[in-house]
Amino acid sequence: MIYYQNFKASHNLLTSTFINYSTGSSSAASTVANGVVKTNKVLQSVYGNFQFFKYQIPNPPTVAPDLDHRFAQLVNNHRMESQYLINLQKYKPKYYKQSSVSVWHRIPAIRRSSVLVLLFLGKQGELRVVLTKRSKKLKNFSGHISLPGGKVDFPLESEFQCSRREAEEEIGIHRDNSYLREKFGYEVEELKVMPTYLARTFLGVAPCVAFINWSESKLGRFEDQHISNIMLNPGESSSIFSVPLKDFLQPKPRRYELKECLKQSYVRTKWGGIPWNLRSFVFPIHNDNEVRWLDEIQDMSSESEDETQEDHEFGVRTRNCWGLTANILHDVAEIVYTGEKQHDTLMGEEDLIWALAQHGQMQTKQRTKFEESLINNTKGCSFKECMTEHEFTDLKNLYTSI
Numbered sequence: 001m002i003y004y005q006n007f008k009a010s011h012n013l014l015t016s017t018f019i020n021y022s023t024g025s026s027s028a029a030s031t032v033a034n035g036v037v038k039t040n041k042v043l044q045s046v047y048g049n050f051q052f053f054k055y056q057i058p059n060p061p062t063v064a065p066d067l068d069h070r071f072a073q074l075v076n077n078h079r080m081e082s083q084y085l086i087n088l089q090k091y092k093p094k095y096y097k098q099s100s101v102s103v104w105h106r107i108p109a110i111r112r113s114s115v116l117v118l119l120f121l122g123k124q125g126e127l128r129v130v131l132t133k134r135s136k137k138l139k140n141f142s143g144h145i146s147l148p149g150g151k152v153d154f155p156l157e158s159e160f161q162c163s164r165r166e167a168e169e170e171i172g173i174h175r176d177n178s179y180l181r182e183k184f185g186y187e188v189e190e191l192k193v194m195p196t197y198l199a200r201t202f203l204g205v206a207p208c209v210a211f212i213n214w215s216e217s218k219l220g221r222f223e224d225q226h227i228s229n230i231m232l233n234p235g236e237s238s239s240i241f242s243v244p245l246k247d248f249l250q251p252k253p254r255r256y257e258l259k260e261c262l263k264q265s266y267v268r269t270k271w272g273g274i275p276w277n278l279r280s281f282v283f284p285i286h287n288d289n290e291v292r293w294l295d296e297i298q299d300m301s302s303e304s305e306d307e308t309q310e311d312h313e314f315g316v317r318t319r320n321c322w323g324l325t326a327n328i329l330h331d332v333a334e335i336v337y338t339g340e341k342q343h344d345t346l347m348g349e350e351d352l353i354w355a356l357a358q359h360g361q362m363q364t365k366q367r368t369k370f371e372e373s374l375i376n377n378t379k380g381c382s383f384k385e386c387m388t389e390h391e392f393t394d395l396k397n398l399y400t401s402i
Contacts (some may be wrong), residue, residue, distance in 0.1 A: 056254045057246075057337050061086040074189060074213055080125025081246075085191065087339035088209060088332075093195045096350035103350045103357070104159065104196040104206045111362045113203045115149030115325075116163035117332055118173075118188065119245060120212035123222065123289060126259065127336065128242040129329060130294070131321065132170060145321040147328065151203070159193045159206040171240050172231035181215065184229060189213040194331065195348030199324055200271075202362055202371045204353050207328045227293040239299040241319070242290060243283050248326070248333040250279060260287055262314055272374050273382040273392070274352065275399040279326040282310045285317040352383070352395055359386045 060083035063072045071089050075082050096103045104112055118130040131145055148167040157165075164175040174180055177187040194207040218224045232240060247261035258264075260283055267278035285299065310318040321329070331347045356362050361371060373381040384392035 057249070057256060058339060060084045061090075061339060071191075074211065077216065077219055078121055078214070080121055081127045082121060082211070084127065084336045085119075085211060088192050088336050090339070091192060091335045093193070094344075094346060094350075095195060096354040102193070102196050102206065103353045104204050107204050107353065107357050107362050108364070109152050109155040109157075110365045111203055112162070112206070113149060113151045113199070114159040114163040114166075114206040114208055115147035115328070116167045117147055117194075117207050117209040117328065118167065118212065119209065120242075120291075122242070122244070122291060127245040128291075129245050129332075130171070130240065130242050131325070133239040133241075133319065144323070144325070145319055146325050147207070149205070160190050160208045160210075163206075163208040164188065170233050172229050172233075173227070174229065184227060185215045185218045186225075186227070187213050187215075194328070195350050196353060197324060197328060198349035198353050198356075200375060202356075202367060202375070204362070205324065205328075207332065209332060223292075225291075225293075230293055230297060232297050240294055240297050241285075241287075241299075242294055243281075243321070244289075245329065245333050246337060247283075248281060248329040249337060250330055260284065260289060262318065263310065273384060274396055277327055278322070279330055280320055280322040281326055281329075282314075283319050283321065284314070285319055346398070346401070349399075351398060355387050355391050355395060356383075361386055 060081070062083075063075055063086065067075075067086065068089065071086075075086060093102070095101060096106075104114075116130075119127050120130070122128040130148070132148055133145055148170045149163050150166040150169075152162045153165065161175075164173075167173050168175045173188065174183075180187050189211045190208065191211055192209045194209065196204045196206050199205050212227075214225050230240065243261070244259040246256070247258050249256070250264055250266055252258065252264065261281050262284060263280075263282040265280040269276055269278055308318060308320060310320065334345070335347075353362065361368060367375065370381070370386050374383075382392075383395070387395075
């Protein structure tokens with residue numbers, strides 16, 4: 001959490017925007033034992049007065065004749081919030097410099113990674129996403145909430161091949177759909193590859209959005225939808241859980257109460273002189289809405305090591321999903337639930353990654369001195385040190401508009 005703490009310490013309201021505007025629904029708050037939700041009343045009041053910050057979630061789109069047959073069958077079989085996935089199917093990612101392919105394929109394999117955004121329908125028909133808590137034994141981002149994923153194994157490995165291989169290693173979901181159908185009655189339907197995001201370790205991260213597609217024999221009874229091959233790899237993760245995708249919408253839409261998220265926050269700041277979004281979503285660890293096949297997995301995280309400020313604030317143990325994972329899930333939620341509203345929105349950092357690659361960064365396994373400076377958040381270090389003034393200004397203006 002070093003970057004989040006550093007940014008909060010070095011930026012105040014005069015140089016960045018901080019909104020702590022959502023503090024959980026009545027259903028989420030009911031899980032808190034006599035917890036008192038403490039919020040910044042001034043900012044909450046300001047936010048409440050600016051109605052243009054708020055929007056209402058549109059109704060889900062209908063299955064049109066032009067929809068891909070396999071996708072239409074998936075939506076028709078599952079119904080409920082799976083209908084919102086039509087928006088994802090229609091979404092056309094915007095890549096660097098209006099390119100037809102992602103910058104992910106233009107950087108060396110040693111700097112490519114991908115994550116699996118695995119969605120499924122919960123008990124109330126809501127879309128949920130599978131998350132993990134990284135093991136304390138890991139070198140990078142230990143203890144962080146993350147999506148299953150990692151680096152590519154070889155140059156020709158695709159985004160989905162990489163993310164599914166990593167998901168098999170981390171949480172036990174086999175990469176072969178025919179195996180999953182035969183043994184467990186479901187498959188992982190690969191839906192969309194998002195634009196590439198820049199990780200703070202200077203990796204290009206491609207989010208791969210997928211959906212757990214149950215066979216028709218499993219659709220009749222929710223109790224039969226049980227994934228028995230989910231497992232915890234102690235060397236990779238200390239816990240596996242799920243949360244509602246809709247709770248990552250930010251700002252919180254009108255007439256929508258957060259299902260499980262206890263608190264959201266948003267910081268608009270800068271990294272290396274480039275505008276940057278820092279989001280945080282706090283969830284309770286113990287959740288009555290969790291599906292059985294995830295609830296059965298023992299949480300191996302240490303209670304004493306992981307105690308947070310929110311634990312004291314709400315009176316329960318919590319998880320804080322922030323940083324890159326939070327930004328990815330926010331963007332996926334925006335596409336899924338608001339549809340065409342987000343088709344022209346820039347997502348990821350494709351243009352920034354392209355500019356860095358053009359000027360000798362993100363080329364080798366070892367980080368350059370410039371990259372190390374930004375990784376360590378060295379004071380005064382700026383992206384303009386490795387590119388022209390014109391390129392830096394263009395990027396700054398580009399990401400200011402997000």
